[in-house]
Amino acid sequence: MKTFEYTIKDPVGIHARPAGLLVKEVKKFASAITITKGEKAVNALKLMALMGMGIKQGDTIKVSVEGADEEAAAAAIEAFFNANL
């Protein structure tokens, strides 16, 4: 399993647009990707649950990637966060 932490820089946080793009990105990989904020954890394939976490600017989230392509997936998702959020 690969994990990394990321602090959200986007002023509106994980709103519909980046959440949609994130789900699209996650779908490219076989690994299970989980986003954790505090106590709450969601499967990154679940768009509405992701939006429902209300992740805002300044929040630090933990991203865990587990599966056959976890190396590539973790790198891609981290790059995605840097570029979009």
Added chain:
Amino acid sequence: MISIQGKGVSTGVAMGPLYFYQRAKTSITRETVADTAKEWQRFKAAQAKAIDELGELAEKARAEAGDEAALLFETHQMMAEDLDYEESIQGLIQDEALNAEAAVADTAEQFATMFAGMDDPYMQARAADVKDVSTRIIGILSGAVQGGIDSAVPVILAADDLAPSETVQLDKAKILGFVTEGGSGSSHTAILARTMGIPAIIGVGNQIKKEYAGREVIIDGTKGVVIVDADAATKNMMIAKMEEQRKTREMLEALKGKPNVTKDGHSIRIYCNIGSPDDVSSVLGNDAGGIGLFRSEFLYLNCDDYPTEDYQFEAYKKVLSDMGDREVIIRTLDIGADKQIGYFNLPKEENPAMGNRALRVCLNRPEIFLTQLRALYRASAFGKLLIMFPMVTSVWEVKEAKKLCERVKKELTAEGKAFSDDVKIGIMIETPAAAVISDRLAKEVDFFSCGTNDLTQYTLACDRQNADLGRFYDPHHPSVLRLLKLVCDNAHKNGIWAGICGELGADLSLTETFLSIGVDELSVSPRAVLPLRQKVRETNVAVVRDKIIEDLIG
């Protein structure tokens, strides 16, 4: 062969299968289902169709406005196949034996509540997205048809009559012509047909039977006739007519790019009346010089609640940028009378044509008006906008409306939002009162545009929607024409221009009169532009003017 006589309100001949307009059902029934596995399959099929539809919308948006625009529909697609959403629906169907429509509705409510309960206003607004997606799925489940037409090929559309909100949502590419049971020549179906340049026949009553659905019909808008299962001879004759129609069209095509100038060098601007941003392509396709009347009602009719400033801004911006450097006259909200919108909650009136309508509604409820004006001014940065107020009777109304414009401009300046500082303001002259005091009104505005449909109805005290009053409703009545002359004279004395944006503008038997009294602009349906240009180019004003003026005022 069955031949049905109605009243032709838009000319031309069209042939195709007859299709009856499908109205959407609005309420959902809750039922217990026996076969939950089958119900789940029914949901899965509807979900797949919704995802397909959204994919098509996304591609359409991408082609028209780029990736950002497509993303909204892609997000909706993801919501439709969201795992939790699907799981909740599956639970309701399998564990509670609920029908799919109700399961989707309940789930939508649950997710919408979750979003609505978040502390971020942006997230709260996402409740509408979940509901929108769910409404689409429920629509598919209950057999409702998007845009009222479910046919692979274009059809002749039959309906009792179509409400304005229905005409704006029709899939126009699927319609060859209209046949309605009721209606009048100024009804919205008739206006739409003329804008689209396709034939329409109204008032056929119960002669058009449901059992004709799917059968081949030929409609002739010039004669007002509908023929079901035409025999070979009739069919050949109609095909010949369609061919003739095509040739006339070709001849008119040759007029594209030519100026609207009379033989003696008088020029007149020919603009178009439109009711939706989709009509812009036919405006440009018919080589019109601009848009003389853009009815902004479509934005309100298309919504279940007051359209937001941003929503309106995007629509106005699109039309303005599509039209480039050509003028676009947008008429502010004109509802009331025959155009009612539920969420406005306007009390029912004894006499709506003389009631709370158009500018009166806007001045009585400035918050609605200000939203529209803000959207208009913001859009003015993207093209050549002119704003026009409908249903004016007094100078104070114009002053009050202009004050609101000034307020909006100040607000936008303070917010650092861009707008054009050269937005011309005009009014519609559609009441006898406005025509009579047009000398005073001219000092307040930059232009006039005469709405001849209402001007005729108010001058003659004659309801234009009443089919029994046909011969009393006479737009050629000298009183109407004299008022038009008065308006033009008063405009010119005060250095402003005057146009006509009613149906009368396209009446070729009056083109010489309009040129003689000095009308500066005629705004007509897109299809009427080239025939009108032809008529203008054939006219010699110097030869006809004196007699026309003498006949009119003598």
